[in-house]
Amino acid sequence: MSKEKIAMVGTPCGIMAASKIQHYNDSPIYFKIGLFCMENFSYLYFTKLLKELDLTMDDIEKFRIEKGYAFFNLKNGDQVKISLSKAKTVVRKNCNICVELTSETSDISVGSIGSENGWSTVIVRTDKGEKIIKDAIKYKYIKAKELTPSQLKLLERIASNKKKANHENIEEREAKARPVLYQRDKTDKNIMEEISESNFDDLRANVINVGACVLCGACEYVCPEELILIKNTKPRKKRKECPPDCHNCFAVCPRTFTPVNLRNDLNKSIGDYKKILTVKSLKHNKGQDGVVVTTILDYLITKGIVNQALIVDKKEDLSWKPYAKLTKDIDEIVKASGTKYSVCPVFKPLKQLKEDVI
Numbered sequence: 336m337s338k339e340k341i342a343m344v345g346t347p348c349g350i351m352a353a354s355k356i357q358h359y360n361d362s363p364i365y366f367k368i369g370l371f372c373m374e375n376f377s378y379l380y381f382t383k384l385l386k387e388l389d390l391t392m393d394d395i396e397k398f399r400i401e402k403g404y405a406f407f408n409l410k411n412g413d414q415v416k417i418s419l420s421k422a423k424t425v426v427r428k429n430c431n432i433c434v435e436l437t438s439e440t441s442d443i444s445v446g447s448i449g450s451e452n453g454w455s456t457v458i459v460r461t462d463k464g465e466k467i468i469k470d471a472i473k474y475k476y477i478k479a480k481e482l483t484p485s486q487l488k489l490l491e492r493i494a495s496n497k498k499k500a501n502h503e504n505i506e507e508r509e510a511k512a513r514p515v516l517y518q519r520d521k522t523d524k525n526i527m528e529e530i531s532e533s534n535f536d537d538l539r540a541n542v543i544n545v546g547a548c549v550l551c552g553a554c555e556y557v558c559p560e561e562l563i564l565i566k567n568t569k570p571r572k573k574r575k576e577c578p579p580d581c582h583n584c585f586a587v588c589p590r591t592f593t594p595v596n597l598r599n600d601l602n603k604s605i606g607d608y609k610k611i612l613t614v615k616s617l618k619h620n621k622g623q624d625g626v627v628v629t630t631i632l633d634y635l636i637t638k639g640i641v642n643q644a645l646i647v648d649k650k651e652d653l654s655w656k657p658y659a660k661l662t663k664d665i666d667e668i669v670k671a672s673g674t675k676y677s678v679c680p681v682f683k684p685l686k687q688l689k690e691d692v693i
Contacts, residue, residue, distance in 0.1 A: 339688050340365035341661070342641040344628055345551075346372040347435045349681045351517075351589035352553035354440035354597050356682075359586045360557060363688055365641055366463065368628055369438020371446025371456075373400075373497060374423070374430035375678050378656060379568075381425045388415060392656070397673065427678065428546045429590070431504045432515050435599050436494040439606030443468065443631070447624040449482055449490035450613040455625035456482060456490060457614045458605060465609050467631065467640070476634045477627065479612040487611060495604035502601060513545045517593045526592040533585040534577040535563060535570075543569055547590045552659075552680025554584035565680045622672035629672045633665050645684060646671050659684050 341363045343353055350369040356362045385391060390407065397408040405422035407415040437444045442464035449456040457479070459465050471477045482490075505515045521529070535554070542548050554570050555563045562573045563584060570584075585591055593599075600606065616626035618633060635641045643661045648671035650656045657679040662668060 339363040339643065340641045341643055341645050341685070342366040342368065342632055342635045343645040344368045344370065344632070344647070345438070345681055346370050346375065347433060347438045348549040348589045349551045350438040350441045351593070351597065352551045352587060352682070355587045355589065355594070356553060356557065358594055358597065360583070363685060364645070366467065366635060367441040368631060369441030369444040370628075371437050371444065371448055373436065374426045374433075376422070376425050377427050384425050388417070390415065429549050432501055432508065432547060434498045434501050434505070434518065434601060435606065436497045437605045439599060440597050445627050448493055449486040450624065453625060454613045454615045455627040456486070457612045457627060458608045459610045459612065460606070460608045467635070468612070471631060471634045474634070476618050476630050477614050477616055479614045482611045482613050486613065491604040498601055498604060514541045515547060516541055516591045517589065518599070519592060521592055523595050526594060529592055530582045530586045533582055535572045535584050538585045538588055538591065542588055542590045549589060550678045550680060551589060552682040553587045553589070555680060556682035556685055557583040557587050559583065565683070619669060621669055626672065629668055632668050636663050636665065644668055645681065647679060647681060661685070661687070
């Protein structure tokens with residue numbers, strides 16, 4: 336069993352992978368903070384889009400989507416605005432089959448939709464999440480109030496629209512014999528039968544080669560033989576046979592069959608939850624919206640509830656290029672705050688913890 340307790344921050348697909356790892360394996364992930372996410376962008380194609388605008392990644396200080404536009408705040412103080420429809424031309428294709436906006440299998444979900452400027456919407460989903468939020472309020476890390484009915488209605492409408500549109504994309508893909516396994520209605524018994532007959536070859540055929548891979552790196556993390564590598568923006572396997580009794584990579588991928596207790600209910604726009612609040616930090620002011628993610632991580636680490644946080648930062652020499660790391664340094668967490676609109680193998684840093692597993 337892992338000696339570590341990790342708090343993870345991730346988008347819906349990454350949180351689903353973490354939930355499947357917890358479901359099928361021993362996991363160091365103790366607390367999941369899910370982010371609201373409409374889509375992510377291809378780093379390569381975004382670079383080409385910037386070239387059309389006579390910009391480079393190194394010119395960008397901050398990138399943000401708001402009110403139908405994408406805004407580039409530049410390091411020289413200027414701001415460039417493009418239409419969201421233009422920005423969507425470089426959305427990663429696998430995002431078009433994601434039917435959750437609010438990270439429905441997390442302990443708490445955090446985003447800006449529904450809340451006023453300077454606050455964050457927090458969906459509390461589990462008993463653990465409820466206790467963390469309650470105690471963070473008690474110890475004056477955050478303040479919170481109820482989301483108003485009109486704010487909740489806005490959140491539900493946006494989430495429902497994403498589900499509906501992307502479910503239509505799923506049906507179109509399936510009609511063209513491009514499998515989207517994770518939304519198939521199968522019993523847990525049938526899922527285990529499928530898993531028992533599947534390995535990386537099946538993952539490659541049904542997920543990677545059909546453009547459904549989210550590049551989370553869960554397959555790489557759980558491979559006991561370290562045969563899987565994330566290379567050239569997709570998982571690849573060394574030229575060696577998988578052990579006949581290993582099916583880990585297929586089981587934990589967020590785009591393969593989903594256990595019943597983790598499956599998205601399309602009739603519930605934001606999934607199951609215990610309460611919804613609008614929240615603001617009382618400890619930090621550098622970050623996004625209510626700076627809630629940074630503050631909750633601060634609380635978890637300072638109070639010794641977790642040992643480290645699994646977060647996504649951006650590289651200093653490659654502006655806007657994300658990478659995942661483990662840290663217990665609050666200053667590093669503050670520095671990494673803010674949305675990253677491109678993806679990276681978020682589970683890669685957990686590989687260094689495997690020596691702690693007995």
